Ligand SMILES: *[C@@H]1O[C@H](CO)[C@@H](O)[C@H](O)[C@H]1NC(C)=O
Ligand SMILES: *[C@@H]1O[C@H](CO)[C@@H](O)[C@H](O)[C@H]1NC(C)=O
Ligand SMILES: *[C@@H]1O[C@H](CO)[C@@H](O)[C@H](O)[C@H]1NC(C)=O
Ligand SMILES: *[C@@H]1O[C@H](CO)[C@@H](O)[C@H](O)[C@H]1NC(C)=O
Ligand SMILES: *[C@@H]1O[C@H](CO)[C@@H](O)[C@H](O)[C@H]1NC(C)=O
Ligand SMILES: *[C@@H]1O[C@H](CO)[C@@H](O)[C@H](O)[C@H]1NC(C)=O
Ligand SMILES: *[C@@H]1O[C@H](CO)[C@@H](O)[C@H](O)[C@H]1NC(C)=O
Ligand SMILES: *[C@@H]1O[C@H](CO)[C@@H](O)[C@H](O)[C@H]1NC(C)=O
């Protein structure tokens with residue numbers, strides 16, 4: 177069984193949500209520093225331009241921030257509100273004596289809370305301490321960020337192996353674990369920076385309080401933009417006109433359920449989902465969150481998650497009708513023929529958003545014990561034991577990158593930033609970037625990838641082979657012990 181588990185330790189990363197954790201720090205995951213250095217930032221002309229995102233194998237996306245005169249990549253996540261940086265990135269930061277841990281469920285970082293001036297994107301002037309964005313100019317001193325200066329990390333190797341030593345959270349200030357810990361330590365609120373988004377938008381006039389994101393898809397073909405872009409207070413030109421017509425989806429807020437044993441309702445980028453359709457058949461949605469209207473579900477947008485978490489019923493609804501697909505019970509996963517598509521669309525605010533079938537199955541490679549490498553495809557909509565009751569916010573689904581690659585997303589912070597100039601609550605807008613025509617490229621793209629991949633076993637062959645290997649492995653290790 178061990179073999180199967182390591183097989184499914186593919187991808188990233190963290191699943192779940194950070195919370196102030198009472199668990200003791202451990203040195204088990206202490207990583208050694210071998211970080212890539214980045215060239216120091218050149219002075220560039222002011223440009224009202226999007227900030228590039230770098231796509232790491234569709235698993236996470238990074239943007240560069242300027243810290244203490246260096247430009248370093250950090251993974252961005254919409255589901256969390258805190259920033260952390262590995263200590264070697266921030267040797268001279270202004271560090272408090274306050275210990276903090278960010279527990280993401282499957283991974284954890286710990287260190288001390290520190291403050292640092294940061295800039296975002298390449299269109300900044302680190303030397304002069306200025307950040308330029310749109311028509312405004314901010315003193316970097318106003319963009320001081322509290323972060324966890326991490327000395328110890330567990331299960332973050334996927335980031336570290338790629339030279340990424342930090343995470344930047346785009347969540348709401350009220351969900352910040354750092355702020356919570358500073359509160360507990362009675363740290364003077366007037367000496368304390370705000371969370372990133374709140375700080376960026378609240379520090380002065382000029383930047384409209386919204387971010388927008390587009391995540392490129394690495395489909396192995398090169399014909400599709402693989403990276404992505406990211407803006408603050410400005411739009412990506414291509415989508416600006418469609419955005420004007422896109423419905424405002426209010427962020428779900430649920431104060432009545434706060435701190436219930438079923439999960440903590442901290443403010444997060446959560447939306448009510450109106451519909452889920454596979455090949456024209458509508459799934460009947462429901463919700464475990466009492467405040468969600470019947471026939472709908474509550475979903476959290478998580479740009480830091482490579483997968484999408486839904487109920488087991490929905491996983492089966494999506495994959496069980498795909499011809500040739502087989503359920504691999506031991507690892508709770510579907511194995512799907514890599515060239516078989518399904519049409520999944522999600523409906524928000526009465527508008528249907530089609531997903532590219534490339535985002536429904538992930539190509540994986542696995543080396544059999546006889547040395548042969550094989551290709552297989554598995555489900556990207558997964559069920560998970562990361563449910564309510566383990567410090568998670570109340571929600572029915574976590575919509576990660578597989579969905580987010582299909583939309584241009586605008587996150588409007590509204591009145592949640594400090595010093596807000598609007599009374600409007602936060603909302604999300606989506607502009608679809610996938611249509612039936614672009615989705616129909618699936619076959620040719622997959623065909624091209626498979627032509628350059630090791631042989632693909634049929635799902636049932638694959639499962640049979642792994643089961644046989646696993647049985648042999650456990651019986652041979654039993655033999656070893658006796
Ligand atoms: C560190 O932070 C404290 C409190 O915010 C401040 O008084 C001090 O000037 C800061 N030091 C540096 C080097 O930024
Ligand atoms: C690290 O990941 C493994 C496999 O996903 C998991 O079993 C383990 O509990 C994780 N460790 C921590 C501290 O979360
Ligand atoms: C960047 O800062 C340096 C040093 O203060 C200054 O000489 C330069 O003009 C600045 N560049 C821009 C584009 O503002
Ligand atoms: C941020 O920059 C300002 C101006 O350069 C400086 O006074 C301040 O101490 C810096 N704060 C931190 C936390 O480094
Ligand atoms: C609040 O916003 C006003 C202008 O909108 C700005 O002048 C002020 O500096 C801001 N307050 C803080 C603490 O940044
Ligand atoms: C994506 O970004 C990386 C690093 O920023 C760059 O090397 C690569 O060429 C980019 N890929 C595409 C397809 O633009
Ligand atoms: C929490 O869960 C329990 C048992 O699952 C349920 O009886 C209760 O109604 C739930 N409370 C809320 C506020 O959802
Ligand atoms: C939602 O529907 C599924 C499938 O009908 C069912 O198994 C589940 O218990 C329902 N959940 C709630 C909270 O009603």
Ligand SMILES: *[C@@H]1O[C@H](CO)[C@@H](O)[C@H](O)[C@H]1NC(C)=O
Pocket residue numbers: 454455494495496497498499516517518519
């Ligand atoms: C959806 O339709 C496609 C053809 O359009 C078919 O190949 C596929 O098997 C269907 N999937 C499901 C889940 O019904």
Ligand SMILES: *[C@@H]1O[C@H](CO)[C@@H](O)[C@H](O)[C@H]1NC(C)=O
Pocket residue numbers: 544546547548641
């Ligand atoms: C290894 O096993 C697979 C699955 O049984 C088989 O298809 C492949 O031919 C084998 N390779 C070798 C080198 O025996």
Ligand SMILES: *[C@@H]1O[C@H](CO)[C@@H](O)[C@H](O)[C@H]1NC(C)=O
Pocket residue numbers: 350443591592
């Ligand atoms: C954030 O929390 C404070 C204090 O609990 C509360 O007064 C405020 O309304 C909250 N803001 C939002 C946007 O939830």
Ligand SMILES: *[C@@H]1O[C@H](CO)[C@@H](O)[C@H](O)[C@H]1NC(C)=O
Pocket residue numbers: 609610611612613614
């Ligand atoms: C479909 O999407 C592609 C790629 O995004 C775009 O070039 C094309 O114009 C779209 N077609 C329609 C009918 O919207």
